[in-house]
Each structure stands twice: as structure tokens, then as C-alpha cells.
Amino acid sequence: xxxxxxxxxxxxAGVSAKTVSNVILGRPxxxxxxxxxxxxxxxxxxxxxxxxxxxxxxxxxxxxxxxxPKLYQPYFAEIAERLILALGARGWATTLRVAPDAQSExxxxxxVTTSDTDGVVICPQHLTPEAMDQRPPRPVVQVGGRPVGLIxxxxxxxxxxxxxxxxxxxxxxxxxxxxxxxGRPHARPGGERxxxxxxxxxxxxxxxxxxxxxxxxxxxxxISGYEAMTGLLQTGRPFDAAICINDAVAIGAxxxxxxxxxxxxxxxxxxxFDDTEEGRYTTPxxxxxxxxxxxxxxxxxxxxxxxxxxxxxxxxxxxxxxHLVPRGSTG
Numbered sequence: 028x029x030x031x032x033x034x035x036x037x038x039x040a041g042v043s044a045k046t047v048s049n050v051i052l053g054r055p056x057x058x059x060x061x062x063x064x065x066x067x068x069x070x071x072x073x074x075x076x077x078x079x080x081x082x083x084x085x086x087x088x089x090x091x092x093x094x095x096p097k098l099y100q101p102y103f104a105e106i107a108e109r110l111i112l113a114l115g116a117r118g119w120a121t122t123l124r125v126a127p128d129a130q131s132e133x134x135x136x137x138x139v140t141t142s143d144t145d146g147v148v149i150c151p152q153h154l155t156p157e158a159m160d161q162r163p164p165r166p167v168v169q170v171g172g173r174p175v176g177l178i179x180x181x182x183x184x185x186x187x188x189x190x191x192x193x194x195x196x197x198x199x200x201x202x203x204x205x206x207x208x209x210g211r212p213h214a215r216p217g218g219e220r221x222x223x224x225x226x227x228x229x230x231x232x233x234x235x236x237x238x239x240x241x242x243x244x245x246x247x248x249x250i251s252g253y254e255a256m257t258g259l260l261q262t263g264r265p266f267d268a269a270i271c272i273n274d275a276v277a278i279g280a281x282x283x284x285x286x287x288x289x290x291x292x293x294x295x296x297x298x299x300f301d302d303t304e305e306g307r308y309t310t311p312x313x314x315x316x317x318x319x320x321x322x323x324x325x326x327x328x329x330x331x332x333x334x335x336x337x338x339x340x341x342x343x344x345x346x347x348x349x350h351l352v353p354r355g356s357t358g
Contacts, residue, residue: 091122103150146331147163152172154169190226
């Protein structure tokens with residue numbers, strides 16, 4: 028059976044082969060109605076462009092880099108999969124890169140390690156505005172983290188999410204609230220999650236007891252939650268709730284509470300953040316906050332699509348929501 032050609036698509040759509048090529052290459056200045064006719068003809072005929080030929084013609088690879096800081100953290104693994112599937116639905120191939128520190132994140136954004144791609148979607152953990160001293164050479168979209176400037180960003184609703192989960196715990200009558208945080212021991216935690224906790228407690232006339240703010244060695248590993256909770260329990264300080272920086276830390280903390288004979292939620296209410304699949308299957312299941320990954324990914328892919336199709340405006344920010352997912356660990 029003869030495979031459909033560019034000329035076949037042009038004939039079906041009633042346009043020139045050049046117009047078909049412009050649509051397939053994603054070039055701007057094609058009328059919407061014409062673009063839709065060509066795309067419909069491509070679907071009807073089952074036409075598939077030759078990637079190598081397309082790359083030679085357009086100077087594009089048809090490939091997007093998805094960059095995350097680590098794979099062992101469930102949140103990053105889940106959002107990477109969502110991004111890969113969403114980009115694939117738009118016709119892009121993807122390459123997954125792990126950038127474990129600030130320099131490797133900057134190298135990915137600036138094209139040092141992503142020169143073989145048309146664009147980058149990065150979920151940064153270390154990148155700062157100070158590191159972004161020039162505009163990247165190709166379209167880049169940031170998903171989550173503090174906006175670094177010069178690139179489009181999807182901003183997670185961290186403050187809203189932490190405020191909601193803290194209110195949920197307070198509404199159940201808990202008042203001695205511990206936090207398993209990220210950051211340096213003996214320092215005030217920073218970031219919107221801590222701000223959300225502080226704001227919710229202030230609404231109840233309460234303040235955070237700094238002696239109940241504890242840290243682990245790596246806030247993306249379950250062992251960090253185990254270490255931090257074990258240390259807190261050994262101090263003997265009373266607390267009736269523990270709000271964790273993420274699900275991974277909360278799952279480690281859950282194990283530590285069990286090992287020390289504390290019942291969840293009867294003795295201690297426990298919460299996470301990220302609503303990862305793993306938390307749904309703990310015993311008891313973990314109350315968490317959904318950062319609405321699907322919405323984050325949708326915005327990120329759309330902004331990248333617009334950049335690759337000619338949008339030249341200033342860096343944009345889209346703020347997504349977050350919502351409470353109550354489960355058994357808070358009663």
C-alpha cells in the first residue's frame with residue numbers, strides 16, 4: 028500500500044505543498060481555517076512527516092527536553108510522565124534529563140546540555156533569579172518552584188495548599204502542630220509553604236512553635252521524614268499534628284510514628300503535599316494537597332507551543348490552584 032505524500036495532503040486540503048509544509052513545521056502566518064483543513068487532511072490520510080527531512084528543512088529536531096532534579100521523588104516522576112505524554116499528544120518527541128544541582132539546571136536552561144532540542148520544560152529545585160542573567164537561546168518553560176525571570180513559568184499554589192491543609196488540621200481541634208520542613212536546621216524555613224502554615228495558624232490566634240519545626244537530611248526522601256520524626260519524638264515535646272513538606276517526607280514520618288507506638292490519626296494527625304499515588308495506599312491513607320498537576324502541565328505545554336510558533340512577548344507567569352485531599356491520616 029502506497030504511503031500518503033505531502034502532495035496527497037495538499038490535494039486533499041486544496042492548498043499548495045508549500046502551505047502543507049508550513050503547517051507541519053508549525054510556522055506562523057497561516058490562516059486558522061487553512062491550518063485546520065490541512066490538519067484534517069493529515070489525519071484523514073494518516074500522513075506522517077519524515078523527522079529527519081523535517082529537521083533538515085526547518086532546523087528543528089521535533090524534540091523537547093523535560094528536565095527534573097531527581098527521579099526517586101514521586102512528585103517529579105509523576106509530573107515528568109504527564110509532561111512527556113502531553114508533549115507527545117502535540118507531536119513532540121521528548122528526552123528526559125536529570126539536573127541534580129543549580130549548575131546543571133542552568134546548563135539545561137541555557138542550552139549547554141539541551142542543544143539537541145527545540146525547547147525545554149524544567150521543574151527546577153535549585154535555579155535562582157540571580158543565575159538567570161540572560162535570556163535562553165530557545166523556548167523554556169518553568170513548572171513549579173520560585174519564578175526565575177526571563178522564562179515563562181507555571182507557579183504552583185503552594186501557599187494556598189499549605190494554608191488549606193493547616194486549616195483542615197486546626198478545624199479538627201489540633202493545636203500543637205509540628206512541621207517537617209526543608210532548609211537548614213535552627214533556621215526559619217522559607218518559602219510559600221511555611222507562609223501558608225503561618226497564615227492559617229495566625230487566623231486561629233496561634234503561632235508556630237519553632238521547637239516543633241524539624242528537618243531531615245534530604246527533604247525528597249522518605250528516610251528524611253523518618254529521621255526528622257524520630258528526632259522530634261525523642262525530644263518528648265508534645266504535639267498532636269505533623270504537617271510535612273511533601274508526601275515522601277510524610278510517608279517516612281508515618282513509619283517513625285508507628286515504630287514509636289503513636290497512632291495516626293488518634294494521637295497525631297499527619298499530612299503531606301503533592302497528592303502522589305503512593306500516599307493513597309499507605310495505612311491510613313495520607314491526607315495531602317493536590318497541586319493540580321494536570322492543570323500545571325496543560326499551561327506549560329501551551330506556553331511552550333506558543334513560543335515555538337512565534338510568540339515573542341515578555342516572560343509570562345500562570346498561577347495554578349491547589350486543593351485539599353482529606354484522607355484517613357487526619358481522621
